[in-house]
Amino acid sequence: FYLFHQQRNLHRPPCISGWIPWFGAGSRFGKAHLEFIEQARIKHGPVFTIFALGNRFTFVTEEDGFDVFFKSKEINFEHAVEDLPKSTFLTFHGLLYGTMKNKMKISTLYQFNEKLVEGLHEQLENLGTDGSKNLYNLVRHVLCPVTVNIIFGKGLYPTTQEDIQEFLKHFQIYDDGFQNGGQMPGCFLRNWSKSKMWLLNLFEKSITDLERNKVSDDLTLVQLITNTLRHGAKQNKAPNYAVLLLWASLSNVIPVVYWTVVYVLYNPSVYENIMEGISSVFGEAGKHKIEISKNDLKKLPLIKWCILETLHLVTPGVITRKVIEPVKILYFPEPELFKPEHWEKANLEKNAFLDEFVAFGGGKYPCPGRWLTLLEIETYVALVFYKYQFNLLDPFPKQVKIPVFRFFIYFKMSYYHHKCNIYNKY
Numbered sequence: 001f002y003l004f005h006q007q008r009n010l011h012r013p014p015c016i017s018g019w020i021p022w023f024g025a026g027s028r029f030g031k032a033h034l035e036f037i038e039q040a041r042i043k044h045g046p047v048f049t050i051f052a053l054g055n056r057f058t059f060v061t062e063e064d065g066f067d068v069f070f071k072s073k074e075i076n077f078e079h080a081v082e083d084l085p086k087s088t089f090l091t092f093h094g095l096l097y098g099t100m101k102n103k104m105k106i107s108t109l110y111q112f113n114e115k116l117v118e119g120l121h122e123q124l125e126n127l128g129t130d131g132s133k134n135l136y137n138l139v140r141h142v143l144c145p146v147t148v149n150i151i152f153g154k155g156l157y158p159t160t161q162e163d164i165q166e167f168l169k170h171f172q173i174y175d176d177g178f179q180n181g182g183q184m185p186g187c188f189l190r191n192w193s194k195s196k197m198w199l200l201n202l203f204e205k206s207i208t209d210l211e212r213n214k215v216s217d218d219l220t221l222v223q224l225i226t227n228t229l230r231h232g233a234k235q236n237k238a239p240n241y242a243v244l245l246l247w248a249s250l251s252n253v254i255p256v257v258y259w260t261v262v263y264v265l266y267n268p269s270v271y272e273n274i275m276e277g278i279s280s281v282f283g284e285a286g287k288h289k290i291e292i293s294k295n296d297l298k299k300l301p302l303i304k305w306c307i308l309e310t311l312h313l314v315t316p317g318v319i320t321r322k323v324i325e326p327v328k329i330l331y332f333p334e335p336e337l338f339k340p341e342h343w344e345k346a347n348l349e350k351n352a353f354l355d356e357f358v359a360f361g362g363g364k365y366p367c368p369g370r371w372l373t374l375l376e377i378e379t380y381v382a383l384v385f386y387k388y389q390f391n392l393l394d395p396f397p398k399q400v401k402i403p404v405f406r407f408f409i410y411f412k413m414s415y416y417h418h419k420c421n422i423y424n425k426y
């Protein structure tokens with residue numbers, strides 16, 4: 001977690017700064033977040049503040065009581081979001097959050113299911129029947145188009161190889177610089193700003209096209225966002241929200257799917273149990289174009305446990321709150337172990353997670369995409385294991401064992417070269 005605050009306080013934690021005013025520890029922190037945080041923890045203890053880019057970020061790495069983090073009035077989400085002008089954000093956040101929550105709530109997931117399974121089949125077909133593939137690319141090439149199509153509707157994701165590469169390039173740059181990009185002046189991040197503009201233009205054009213060709217009542221999220229903002233005469237902000245939504249969905253889903261597949265494959269007994277479940281629900285091996293329903297997934301709880309366990313281990317997201325008054329925070333038990341059985345205790349039938357689980361945030365504004373994303377990842381895992389066998393060529397990918405702030409950029413660096421043989425089972 002990190003909390004940020006601008007006020008000075010007599011009981012404040014140790015503060016790491018730099019000699020350049022405003023910039024503070026910005027450049028050292030920006031170059032290697034994780035190492036910097038770990039060094040600071042060794043030197044200053046579990047709670048410390050980093051002053052960077054005009055803000056004071058307080059890292060809380062071992063304290064108890066994170067419930068307070070989500071529920072207390074002393075901490076605020078809306079004030080912590082900086083990418084849009086504060087007045088715009090504060091005016092529209094509640095409305096937009098309600099729109100997204102409603103569109104992706106549990107009882108409406110069926111509307112995504114057919115497109116999801118169809119899209120996954122289509123993309124997996126493109127992989128061919130066998131070969132050596134880089135696991136990260138395998139996940140990315142299948143899930144980018146599927147996620148964009150189900151969230152934004154068909155027509156946005158490019159279709160030619162050249163355009164797809166361009167989309168992926170700009171998204172990668174935007175994603176890599178996201179944390180700094182929101183805070184730093186544009187001149188420090190020329191490439192990042194260029195890629196952000198590219199994505200904004202893509203959405204501007206797509207919103208105009210969608211307006212022109214509105215054919216059904218089943219509005220996509222972007223159409224709903226545009227409508228919500230239009231009532232407040234802020235239509236021009238729709239592309240900005242759409243780019244944030246693109247980031248919120250893709251930047252989390254891809255690393256989580258990657259790590260789920262890795263954890264399962266490197267735990268042979270877990271993999272075997274999953275495969276037994278898959279054969280009992282869908283039959284042996286993968287030659288059919290199977291349908292996957294919510295009920296089928298219910299019969300495969302181990303897949304969901306593995307996803308949630310992966311999420312707790314390698315959560316790529318960042319939970320941001322502004323501290324208004326002092327608070328205490330808490331931590332997950334056995335945080336370093338991959339133990340799907342942790343989830344036996346959770347009442348997942350009733351859609352309740354474990355109390356200590358924070359990967360989707362909490363309090364008033366937990367992730368509105370959490371149910372859709374779980375459906376997507378469960379379906380992906382069931383389908384990919386049904387269709388393919390994996391023969392891993394590399395040892396378990398390296399991870400930094402730092403129990404704080406598992407920053408997503410790190411994982412990308414480590415798994416680019418991680419290869420696996422995949423071959424179709426039939």
Ligand code: HEM
Nearest residue numbers: 248249252253256317359360361362365366367368369373
């Ligand atoms: C594994 C996948 C995902 C993870 C780990 C994740 C995690 C998170 C977290 C931690 C937050 C912050 C919550 C808080 O501050 O309390 C968040 C917010 C958000 N997420 Fe997700 N998310 C995922 C997938 C998605 C998807 C697929 C979508 C969209 C379809 C989405 C849309 C959003 C949005 C719009 C917000 C901001 C909510 C607000 O305005 O308050 N997320 N997510």
